[in-house]
Amino acid sequence: MRIVDLEFNKKASLIDDLSALKVFVVLVSSCLFGLGSAWLTIDLHSGFGSVEIGEWRTHPRVGYYNIDPYARAAIIRRGEMPLGIGEGIQFISSRDVSGLPLNSQCNYRVSGTLPIARAWTLAVQKIDGNLFKSLNESNYLTSRSIVNSKNEIVTIFASVDVQSGNWLSLPPDSAFNLVFRFYDVSANINSSATQRADLPRVERISCQHY
Amino acid sequence: MSTLLNLIKYSWIKFIFFAILISLLSLIIHISLIMILPFSAGEGNINRLSGLPSHKTTIINTSKNENYLPLNSDPASVLAICPYNLASGPVRVIAGTGDEILTISFHAFDGRVFYALSDRAAQRNVINIVLMTRLQLDEALGTDDQDDIQNDVRILSPVQRGLVVVRVLALQSSEKISAEQRASAFHCKPDTNALEN
Numbered sequence: 105m106r107i108v109d110l111e112f113n114k115k116a117s118l119i120d121d122l123s124a125l126k127v128f129v130v131l132v133s134s135c136l137f138g139l140g141s142a143w144l145t146i147d148l149h150s151g152f153g154s155v156e157i158g159e160w161r162t163h164p165r166v167g168y169y170n171i172d173p174y175a176r177a178a179i180i181r182r183g184e185m186p187l188g189i190g191e192g193i194q195f196i197s198s199r200d201v202s203g204l205p206l207n208s209q210c211n212y213r214v215s216g217t218l219p220i221a222r223a224w225t226l227a228v229q230k231i232d233g234n235l236f237k238s239l240n241e242s243n244y245l246t247s248r249s250i251v252n253s254k255n256e257i258v259t260i261f262a263s264v265d266v267q268s269g270n271w272l273s274l275p276p277d278s279a280f281n282l283v284f285r286f287y288d289v290s291a292n293i294n295s296s297a298t299q300r301a302d303l304p305r306v307e308r309i310s311c312q313h314y
Numbered sequence: 315m316s317t318l319l320n321l322i323k324y325s326w327i328k329f330i331f332f333a334i335l336i337s338l339l340s341l342i343i344h345i346s347l348i349m350i351l352p353f354s355a356g357e358g359n360i361n362r363l364s365g366l367p368s369h370k371t372t373i374i375n376t377s378k379n380e381n382y383l384p385l386n387s388d389p390a391s392v393l394a395i396c397p398y399n400l401a402s403g404p405v406r407v408i409a410g411t412g413d414e415i416l417t418i419s420f421h422a423f424d425g426r427v428f429y430a431l432s433d434r435a436a437q438r439n440v441i442n443i444v445l446m447t448r449l450q451l452d453e454a455l456g457t458d459d460q461d462d463i464q465n466d467v468r469i470l471s472p473v474q475r476g477l478v479v480v481r482v483l484a485l486q487s488s489e490k491i492s493a494e495q496r497a498s499a500f501h502c503k504p505d506t507n508a509l510e511n
Contacts, residue, residue: 182386190430
């Protein structure tokens with residue numbers, strides 16, 4: 105009878121029902137959803153306006169002052185110091201052309217046309233963005249160290265074992281990212297037309313254990 | 315039966331009320347965190363670079379001051395970082411250029427880049443920039459002699475404290491030492507004379 109009385113008591117408001125327990129549940133749930141969604145957004149999302157070209161992704165606006173708040177929070181949390189728009193642009197790949205994650209148990213060929221830039225570098229990095237210290241200087245190639253490139257077309261082999269030609273050393277048994285950085289790029293890549301940029305494809309040639 | 319229906323209906327209203335309340339509070343917490351994060355200190359935050367001495371150049375690469383190396387740094391580049399503070403006046407940034415590619419970017423401590431340029435902007439192999447706040451720029455413009463040709467490149471800093479970051483590319487291993495020397499030669503120092511041109 106008490107329940108019925110309560111339900112039909114028009115003076116009883118929803119606020120009256122907010123007992124201490126309900127307030128606690130509401131606050132804890134809100135904190136969990138709010139913090140969790142912010143954490144996921146920052147960790148998994150590189151910010152609005154990120155662009156994917158094949159298996160490469162970039163965020164052209166990260167070098168501007170009016171960067172979106174999510175991308176700003178992400179670079180701050182990760183401790184990055186992005187290239188300014190007048191310096192160049194960076195592309196990261198964590199997958200090969202078939203969509204499989206990059207792993208040093210496999211050998212890869214990075215080949216194709218490069219955007220017009222004054223200089224470029226291609227580096228192997230850990231998934232978290234740190235460098236592989238064990239690789240010393242063989243973990244990157246540059247536009248000046250490359251051989252047999254014509255008309256901005258390159259072919260680079262990435263593997264644990266030494267290869268002839270343009271070889272990028274991979275760490276043993278590890279997932280990794282490839283990072284292209286283009287310095288003093290032409291206007292067509294460092295603008296809203298980034299989507300039309302040409303970038304090399306990352307093809308898996310063979311694998312040891314797969 | 316009607317009592318039971320009313321009870322179910324009321325429960326749904328309560329559920330929707332709490333769902334909206336939780337969503338609103340979650341949204342407020344979510345947005346607050348995204349906005350506050352750039353200003354909070356943390357291990358991976360470039361705020362730790364504020365601990366470096368102001369107006370002094372610190373070389374950072376894989377062999378020097380590696381703990382300050384930002385994430386996603388180019389292993390082919392040498393970084394030179396100079397924290398600046400415009401409280402005591404404008405700051406003059408001078409970098410010499412050479413065979414190695416050199417770029418300069420200006421960062422706020424909240425992660426934003428407010429200006430960047432490459433050595434193509436150099437005049438007679440030197441990049442000479444004066445960083446100013448809005449007030450300092452207005453003062454400098456007020457004292458400018460209309461007949462004098464200004465050689466300073468003035469950049470308006472939207473923040474009083476920030477970082478000047480010089481990147482020198484060593485595209486070949488043999489260029490590492492010269493790139494480091496080039497980066498070491500860069501400096502940023504307060505220059506009150508920049509207001510009196």
